[in-house]
Each structure stands twice: as structure tokens, then as C-alpha cells.
Amino acid sequence: MTFAQPLLLWGCLGALIPLLVHLFDRRRPRPHPFGAISFVLKSQKRTASRLRLRRLLLYTLRTLILLAVPIALARPELSKAGTVSAGLGPMATVIVLDDSLSMRWRDTSGLQAQTLFERAKAEARSAVRDLLPEEPATVLVCGAAPLPPAPLSFDRARMLQALDEAQATYEAADASRCLELAARALEDSLLLAKRIVLVSDFAATSLRTEAPLPTVAGPKGERIRPEVVLRDVASSLPELPNRALLDVKVEPAPQVDPKAFAFTFTARNFSAEAMKDVELQLKVDGRVVAKGFFDLPAHGTGQKALTHRFVGGPVAVVEGVLAPDALTEDDTRTVVLPVPRELTALVVNGAPSPQKFRDEAFFVEAALQATGSPVRAVVRDTDAAFREDFAQYDVVLLLNVEAPRTDVAARLKAYVESGHGLFISMGDRVDPDGWNASMGGVLPRRLKLFKTAVEPGASDVGARSARLSQVAAEHPVLAPFTGRAREGLMSARFSRYMLLEPGAEGGQVLGTLDDGAPALVARRLGRGQVLLFTSTVDRDWSDFSIRTSFLPLMQRVAAWLSGSLEEREELKVLVGETAVLPTQLPLTEVELLGPEGVELKLTKQPDGALAAGPLAAPGAYVAKSEGLVVPSLSFAVSVDAAESDLTRLKPEELKAFFGDDAVKAGGQSSESKAPIWTWLIVAAVIAFFLEGLLLPRR
Amino acid sequence: MSVLDAATLSRISGVKLRARAVVEGVLSGLHKSPHQGQSVEFAEHKEYAPGDELRHLDWKAFGKFDRYYVKRFEHETNLRAVMVVDGSGSMAYGSGPLTKLDVARTLAGALSYLLVRQQDATGLTVFAGNQLRDVPPRANASHLNVVLDALDDLGAHGTTDLASAADHLAEKVPRRAFIAVFSDFFDDRADALKRLIALKARRHDLAVFHIVDPLELTFPFEDPTLFLSMEDDRRLEVHPAEIRESYLEEFNRFLADTKATCTAADVDYERVRTDEPLDAVLLRFLARRQGR
Known part of the structure; x- marks a missing residue:
């Protein structure tokens, strides 16, 4: 027990007043001769014990009152030994x-x-x-x-x-x-x-x-x-009963539509009572587009998938919203989804052939036009293609094309620098010197000469052909090729391929053949990308085009070159974390708007990426550059699913x-x-009341 | 409304005058006095015997019959009355102008006065502890003075001993008589009152005047008080407020028991407060007697 005002405890001496009064207040009683003294005696004898008890109670109550008041004023507090505060005052x-x-x-x-x-x-x-x-x-x-x-x-x-x-x-x-x-x-x-x-x-x-x-x-x-x-x-x-959306998994639903996505929500019931028919709404840009219902057992989890076909773009703010409970903040999961746009590819066929399987562009066109592909391929021969306005296309593929004229090369370079993609594959029509002369500023590396590992059609072509030995698995184009898909990629055989000059342009080698020659080289040029494939995309120099990995690779190449592949990389950020946005865009050209529409401050990281945060609130964060939404920099922030478990500490x-x-x-x-002092006051008041009851009635 | 209140009576010194004042009040209050029209009427003749009053010899009868006959009058068959006054120490208590003893003396004197006026013999017995004093009943007017003088001389002392008084009366009053007892009945001994009431068995007509003081009835004391016994050495210091409830309970039970005992024995019971007009007390008493 400690006291905030210990000096006031001196007031406890007042509790001695009843005792002192009892001891010293011996007032001389007035003598009174009284005839009926017998009755006084009888009454006194009859009430003596009761009177003694009442006097004792009165004395105790008065002492209590006089004790309680100064103790209450001293503001006592309970504390136990071992704490720093024991008896140490304020x-x-x-x-x-x-x-x-x-x-x-x-x-x-x-x-x-x-x-x-x-x-x-x-x-x-x-x-x-x-x-x-x-x-x-x-x-x-x-x-x-x-x-x-x-x-x-x-x-x-x-x-x-x-x-x-x-x-x-x-x-x-x-x-x-x-x-x-x-x-x-x-x-x-x-x-x-x-x-x-x-x-x-x-x-x-x-x-x-x-x-x-x-x-x-x-x-x-x-x-x-x-x-x-x-x-x-x-x-x-x-x-604290609670339910929450823990996660949302987004997957394309090509079986429904190339622009359809399936959202699989995971909800959990953190309470001890089962929940039935808990409504889940799928909102796109604030509009409810689909609904589902959860049955969540006590402390159990449930999943519900809802599909939606998107129309507009470039991004959609998708929210899964559970019927609100006492903690609404974890009832919503947000996804900023880059809506895939339809890509248009200009396929420049350098070696057309009436026989489809001998046609240079046959396999590429087939791959790009496959079901579910976001790419629409337009195939042109060289002359026709070079007359086209490249800006109408997201990506241009030069397949076994003779070296472009200088003016075409300049247009191609400007086209790439403005943010488009260019794919170049080799073939018999490719003259290294000519290419180096006209397209040297565009190529990731300058061309050197052909190397023939084995003559096509030779009997031992399987044994002597070159194969891919290393690929940059972390690159977006090659990232999906793991496991059996990687085997499909690595098993392609290359009988002839272009050797390249040692790189001075800084191109990134994404794949090398077993003799160390580059097979796939990428280069950023301005805001666009150039990808060089050192063999053919038909069966002239390799059998890659008939491998299972060819079709997805070409689709990813087209998507990557057009910039739409990066858009699909989901950035997962939790509340309180800092979002790091990989981009080469300058800091001044990007603005990031939070859930309330408030612009957030971005900082430039040493590697050029932009950082925002720590991000305080969940929701959609949309990045814009020059007034246009940048899907690759837009993301959603979620609350940590672990925080939804509101089990209290025992x-x-x-x-x-x-x-x-x-x-x-x-x-x-x-x-x-x-606090204790109020109880003391209450005790004093009760004692005062009881004292009044015990006092002899007059 | 009587003018003979306690304060007025207290200013009249001496029992004689007080009693007379009370009686006058009674008589004026009666309007038709109970002794008006009464006279000493002849009742019968009795042959003279030595000791008979010579003045009552009927000389006419002697002339006729040549024998001495004594006249006997009606009044000679009237009541013999004994006023029994408690002279114990507690009777000296009085919170007002009159003590209980004052009230007892005045009432006894007034009643004697009335009785003598109607030719009844009246006597007096005073008891204080085991001391008893008697004035034998007589009917003449001069005897009234003797009674009143004895009352005047009466002082309060000793204890209340009703039983001794009862025994004394049984011995001294052999013939049927009207016995009026004036007391506060503060006798702690068991059956004391019953011994007194036992006189009823000797065909005495018994009336009880229970005299109480207002302070005894209300016990209004507040301050710590040292109560002193007025009959012995007992003393007690108490906070009166603490025991008031219990005291009143005891005292009211005593009053109720006394009254109940008297009423059960067909004894006239009259409770008299020392602060109430005494003529009204007597009128109340006489009215009740007349109604019997």
C-alpha cells in the first residue's frame, strides 16, 4: 500500500478523538432525586448489555469515520513488494x-x-x-x-x-x-x-x-x-469473434474468355461458432459484379472462386468483400489487376513459302494465334511490312529478314525507343555484315558469322546438334520454364546458329548453347526492348519450333516485348511494409495515389526502383505517369492475415x-x-449512516 | 375549566385551605350537591345503656313509658371512612408546584371535608415504612380539624410498605369502612398491592388514588443524570435517553398492572397526575361512585 499524500495520514490521529472524549469528558451528571428509581434501575439492568454493545459500535464507527477520511485523502494505492513503486510516493x-x-x-x-x-x-x-x-x-x-x-x-x-x-x-x-x-x-x-x-x-x-x-x-x-x-x-x-478474407488467388480463365480471370478467395472464421451463408461480393472498380456465399465452420476455413470477364483497362481494382462483422478492415481483399490488352504483332516473314511447314512464319503465327493467346499476329512479307506504320503494332518480329534499309532501320530504332518491342531471328537471308551496318544500333550484339554444328538432314544430327545449356531462369520470359517445361526447352536441338561479337552494347544473354554461344540476347533500347534469337524459328536450323516449349515461349516473348508481361507480375504488399516498384521511369514522372486518392511520396532507390511507404492503410495504390495508369507500378496493400486472429491473451x-x-x-x-479512496469514502458514509441509526432517539 | 389547578393550589398554604378550596370547587361543580336535602333523621329507639349519649335521651318517651330510651338517628348508620396516605419518601417527588404528597394530602383532606359535611366519620392512617400513625374516624366537625392538622404535619420519609399498611388497617378498622388509599404504590415487594386489596374481603369499600408525576410518565431527561433514590441509598448514573424507551415500557406496564389488579378486585382506581386540577379528580371520582 502506498499513499499519494502521506502527510495527510497525520489526520489519522483524529481517530483518537472518540477515545479522548470518552476518557476526559467526564461531565458531572446532574443529581436528581427520583421516586421511580426502581424502574430506572430495571431499565438500566435490562438494557445494559445492549447499551454496552451499542456504545462499542458507536465508538468503532466514529473511529472508522475519522480514520477513513484522512486515509482516503492520502490517496492510497495498492502495490506489492518487488515493484519499483512500493512506498515511493508519486x-x-x-x-x-x-x-x-x-x-x-x-x-x-x-x-x-x-x-x-x-x-x-x-x-x-x-x-x-x-x-x-x-x-x-x-x-x-x-x-x-x-x-x-x-x-x-x-x-x-x-x-x-x-x-x-x-x-x-x-x-x-x-x-x-x-x-x-x-x-x-x-x-x-x-x-x-x-x-x-x-x-x-x-x-x-x-x-x-x-x-x-x-x-x-x-x-x-x-x-x-x-x-x-x-x-x-x-x-x-x-x-472477439471475427471472420476475415485471408487471401485471394488470381488466375486467368482462358476457358471462359482471354480477358476473364478467376478469383479464389480464402476466408476464415476465427470464432467458436460456425457461420453460414456469409455473403462474398466481387467488386470491380466499386461495382458488384458477382456474389457468393461461405459456410465457415468454427475456427475453420473456406474457399470460394468467382470469375469475371474484364472489358476495360489498363487496370481494374478488384475487391472481395465479406459481409461486414465487428472488424470490417479484414473483410476486404483488394487486387489491382492489369487488364490484359490485346497485342498486335507484325510478323515480317523473310522467307515466305507456299508450303506452310516451310514458311518462315508458320510456326510463329501458329503460336501467337493459339487459343487464349493475347496476341493477334499480322504476317507480311518484307517489302509490305516495311511499308507499314510500325506504331500500329505492339511488337515487330523480323524472321529471317534481309538487312533492312537504313531508313527502315532508323524507323525500327525509333519504334523501339518509343517503348515497343522488336524480335529478330536468324536464317539464310540474314547477312551479318549488312545487318551490322544498318541495324548495328538496334541489335543487342553485332552479328559475326554462322556456325554449323551439323548439316541439317545429316544422320547424326541428333548427336551433334547444339543444345541450350544455360538459361536465365529469373527473367520474366523464361521464369515459367521449370520442371518438365524446362526439359522441353533444353531439349531443343540447334544445327546452325549465328555467332555474335563480344557484347559491347550491354545486351543480356538469356540463354547460351552448350558451346557457350549466345542463343537468346536481350537489350533495352530507350523505353523498348530488343530480343535476338540466334537461330531460326522454323525447322531450317533447329527443331525448336516443334518443341512444346516453343508456343508458350513465343507468346511470352511477344508479351514481354510489348511490355504487357511485366504488367501481370503481382506485387504483394502488406500494411506497414514499403513497396518497392521496379521501374526505369524517372521519379518525377510517377505519381502514386493511395486508397483515399491521396498522393504518396516516392523515393528513388539506389538500383533505380521507386519505393513508397511504409504504407499505412490497405487498399488499391494506383501509379500514374503523364496522366496514364502504369499497371506495372500499381498494386494493392492488404492487412496481414495473421492479425485477424483476435484470440485474447489468457x-x-x-x-x-x-x-x-x-x-x-x-x-x-x-x-x-x-480507486481505493472512493471505497473508503463510501465506507465512511456508511459508517456515518449507521452511527446515525445507533444514536439514541430523542 | 377548573381554576383550581396545581399552581393555584400550591399558592394556598396548608391542607385545610387547600382541601376546602378543592371541596368548594367540587361543590360548585356538582351544582346539585349530593348532601343537599339530607338531614339527621330519626331512625329508631334503643333502650338506654350506660355509655350512650345522654343528649340523645328521648324525654318524651320517658314521659310516656317511664323508661329511658335513646334516639338513634340515620347518620349513625353512615359510612366510616379512613383516608390512608402514603408518607414514604418517594411521595415527596414533584416536578411541578405540588408534590405527590401534596396531592395526596389535599385529596385526602378534601374527601374528609366532604364526608364530614355529610356526617360521615372520617379518620386518617399514614404509613411510611413500618411507621404508622392513625387518627380514628369520627363524624364531628372538630374532628375534621384533627384530621386536617395531622395531614398538615405529614412529612415524607421512609419506604413504601403497602403490606404493613394493609395489616395495620385490618387490625385497626374492624368494622366495614370506606378506605381511600393515596399512594404512588412504589412498593417492590411482591403481592404488596394484593395484600392491600385483600381488605376488600373484610367488606371494606376500597378506593385507590394512584398518584403519579408527569416526569415519571414521560421521563424526558436528556443529560447524563445521577438518579437518587428518595427512600433509601440507591443511586444510578445513566444517560436517560439511552434507557427512555425501556423505562417507559416498564413504567407503563406497572401502571397497567396496578389498574388491572384493582379493577379485577372491584376496587375504585383513580390515576391522578400531580399537574391536573384536583377538584376535577374528585368530581370524576364522585361521579363514578354515584354511578355504581
């Missing part, structure tokens, strides 16, 4: 307010719906008001990345303002860090007694309590735990972490848990 105090996601849980059981965070703020304000005038204090809003609190002060208005301005976040709080910061702030106080008031719902995910409770310097310099007062804002609730877990000395108070409490 306490330096840090009020730690948990602002984690779980605090957004809305309690609708009372008369007034209120989030736990609103309740926690009221609780923290109450804690501020409960401070004694001589107790320095500060407020620490405890989030995932808490900052050191303001220095301890007596400025209650500033503390209340800090509480008013506090907002619940979408992340788990790092309680260990918060307590450490609070303890560090307490170290600065000269007061010996130190206290941390922790206002929280004590959800297991919001309080990560891996580290031990920090200590502060005790009265003799020893390390000792500060007193911890736990104010539980959810103490009146048996549990008392024994709290005890294990905070120790037996933690004083637990609160909840509506708090508004309800009265």
Missing part, C-alpha cells in the same frame, strides 16, 4: 495505448456501438485524469513501429491532445518495443516510483510478447520492473509476461473500477 508514468488492428473491433453489444480503440482512448484519458498533480507522465501510442514518446512532463493538455489525435492502425503492435521505449522514458525521471499503464485489448496478435519485460533503475540502482497497470478494454467480452499468459505484480484494472470499467 510515480513517473507512461501511458501506452495499443493502436493495433484488433483495436478497430467494434463492440455493438452496448447501447452505443464503439470500437475498442475509442474505448481505449477514453480509458487512457481516464488514466491521465487519475494522475496526481505531482506525477510526470507521457503518452506512447503503440503501433508496429513505435517512436519514442515525448519526454515526461506535467502538461496534461498535451497528453490529452496526443490521445485525441491517435488513430488505430492496421497492423499488430510491437508491445515489446513499446514497453522498452516506455521503460527508457521512465529512466529519465528522477522519481523513484515508475509505472507503465498499458491500455489494450490484449489480443494475442496485437501484443507480441517475446521479449522479457524491460526493467528500470530501482531506488538503489538495481534493475527492477516498473509497476505495470493493465487496463483491459475488452474485459467485458468473452471473446490471464496466465499475461501473468507470465507481466509478472504477478501487474495490477489489472479497467474496462468499462475502468470506468468502473473505483
